[in-house]
Amino acid sequence: MDIQTRLKEAITSATGSLFDQPVENVALQPTKKEFKGLYTFVTFPLTKTTRKPPVEIGQAIGNYLKENTAFVSDFNVVQGFLNISIDDGVWVDSLNGILSDADFGRLPAKGQTVMVEFSSPNTNKPLHLGHLRNNFLGDSITRILKAGGYDVVKTCLVNDRGIHICKSMLAYEEFGNGETPESTGMKGDHLIGKYYVWFDRAYKQQIEELVEEGMSEEEAEKKAPLLLKVQEMLRKWEQGDPDTVALWKKLNQWVYDGFNETYHRIGVSFDRTYYESETYLLGKDIIEEGLEKGVFFRKEDGSVWIDLTDDGLDQKLVLRSDGTSVYITQDLGTTDLKFRDFAIERSIWVVGNEQNYHFEVLFAILRRLGRPYAEGLYHLSYGMVDLPSGKMKSREGTVVDADDLMEEMRETAEARTRELGKIDDFAGEEARHLYHTLAMGALKYFLLKVDPKKRMLFNPQESIDFQGHTGPFIQYTHARICSVLRKAEQMGLEVRPSLKPVELSEIEQQIVFLLSQYPQRIAEAAADFAPSYLAQFAFELAKAYNQFYGELSILSESNPDRQLFRVALSGAVAETICKAMELLGIEVPTKM
RNA sequence: GGACUCGUAGCUCAAUUGGAUAGAGCAUCUGACUACGGAUCAGAAGGUUUGGGGUUCGAAUCCCUACGAGUCCGCCA
Helix, strand or coil, X not given: CCHHHHHXXXXXXXXXHHHCCCCCCCCEEECCCCXXXXXXXXXXXXXXXXXXCHHHHHHHHHHHHHHHCCCEEEEEEECCEEEEEECHHHHHHHHHHHHHCCCCCCCCCCCCEEEEECCCCECCCCCEHHHHHHHHHHHHHHHHHHHCCCEEEEEEEEEXXXXXXXXXXXXXXXXXXXXXXXXXXXXXXXXXXHHHHHHHHHHHHHHHHHHHCCCCHHHHHHHCHHHHHHHHHHHHHHHCXXXXXXXXHHHHHHHHHHHHHHHXXXXXXXXXXXXXXXXXXXXXXXXXXXXXXXCCEECCCCCXXXXXXXXXXXXXXXXXXXXXXXHHHHHHHHHHHHHHHCCCXXXXXXXXXXXXXXXXXXXXXXXXXXXXXXXXXXXXXXXXXXXXXXXXXXXXXXXXXXXXXXXXXHHHHHHHHHHHCCCCCCCHHHHHHHHHHHHHHHHHHHHXXXXXXCCEECCHHHHCCCCXXXXXXXXXXXXXXXXXXXXXXXXXXXXXXXXXXXXXXXXXXXXXXXXXXXXXXXXXXXXXXXXXXXXXXXXXXXXXHHHHHHHCCCCCCCCHHHHXXXXXXXXXXXXXXXXXXXXXXXXXXXXX
């Protein structure tokens, strides 16, 4: 049993025997730096029931703990705060325990399977910075859930059809001149993105012309020849016209080839990919079901609605008057499909917060339809990524392209590394891999360290910073520890879980304390779907280690037991940094 | 018009979910011994947590209000 649990139980029995009112769910917090101790118990809440002043309660519990347990070495009370110090021997034992558990941090299996849908791109343009936040979050949360004891199914729903896809197709037909990714040397997704932009530009120009001829803007938007053409193309696609379908397949394949390259680069993969072209007709049977159950109602024009005003929402259309489905109809069908395809208990969508309302409605409908899985649905809603210049707008060309950005990061990593000249012995391939590792570490960490729910600012200058609260800082700490461990090995010092009790300095206690918190952090991150907790944890750990490294000698420590402890502590920190960063999808080098 | 989210050091973010004198990084300034990796460390400075009111032992956190920023409310996806 870990220290924290033992301490909580001891406090429960202390309050039980002292005040006859055992506190069941003891809440402990880490002691603030300026006070002595590592765990703090707040006694204010007990003043009412015990009718004693907070300081007296703290003193009483402190004394009880010191006398009745073997692991509380000291305590102090400041106002209503009982600060507890733990015996050094317990910390050494704790480190022994951590070292002997190869799976340290991995929580017991929950026997529950969770599906996570993320990435879900449109096949009409390349990925941008916003997609990267989505992909990194989705990828990281699946890793965290796995570490948290869940089985996970990663899925991606590709938006591969619809009017917006036809826009690039039409532009390609009109202006493409038979270009291909090979003939232009462009990545397929970028090539198609170019045509999407072309369409938009030409369409706007047509509107302008029509307006000049005296048409209202609203009408011009609907009557522009290009729009009529693209609508015609969508009709043909839906009717299965062979030429249209062939063009669609060819262009989409180019995009997929481009996406796969990017996915490979960012280290993201899926267990199952759904294509909207295969799922967009789903959900209509659910409309029938809902009408029969009285959950939906039909209006005079034939359209079908649901009234969600009781849930604080609006009336919502679920089927058009012409009998075709809308976005939410598809999602109803697709959600059913997911639960048919996989034996899952929960399903999570990683989707931006502009769709909060959509998901509220979706979940409310499924609850009313009585779906047994309805309580297990969750929208992992994340905030938008802003630029110093303001919002990213694809229409206005102010988006940051994912591939361009990664290339810049790679160049920065290479330049910085060469400047420092620490890896001159690396072979070409090895060096290239390191640049990639550092670039992705910087980028992923930058996007994951912020609470997913909050909108964030992407400052290009800060993102290529490799110092301070950054991925490369943590990677550096790991590489530095590895260097120490290599030397330790040469000296015949091994990291082994058979450490003898030694007196510890504060920073050493602090580090073991942090390490011992790791499993709990994973549990919290999994519960809140928050990779940022682990990003924060890895940083705290790296920072503490660097402080330790600066204050104390490791290899030149004269006391052999202490020397061995410090080597082992270093080993455990390196291992835990590596694991925590892995949960963010970030690799850590052994040399950099 | 209606619903929701957010506002913390010059900048970017934390704050264990209501706990102590609100913490980190960047930027600025000062310092680090022939020592295990200086992409590091130690220190200084920086705050009326947007303003105002309330709830209580205790509020950045909960409630009300004003101001400011954003998102959604399509027979679009």
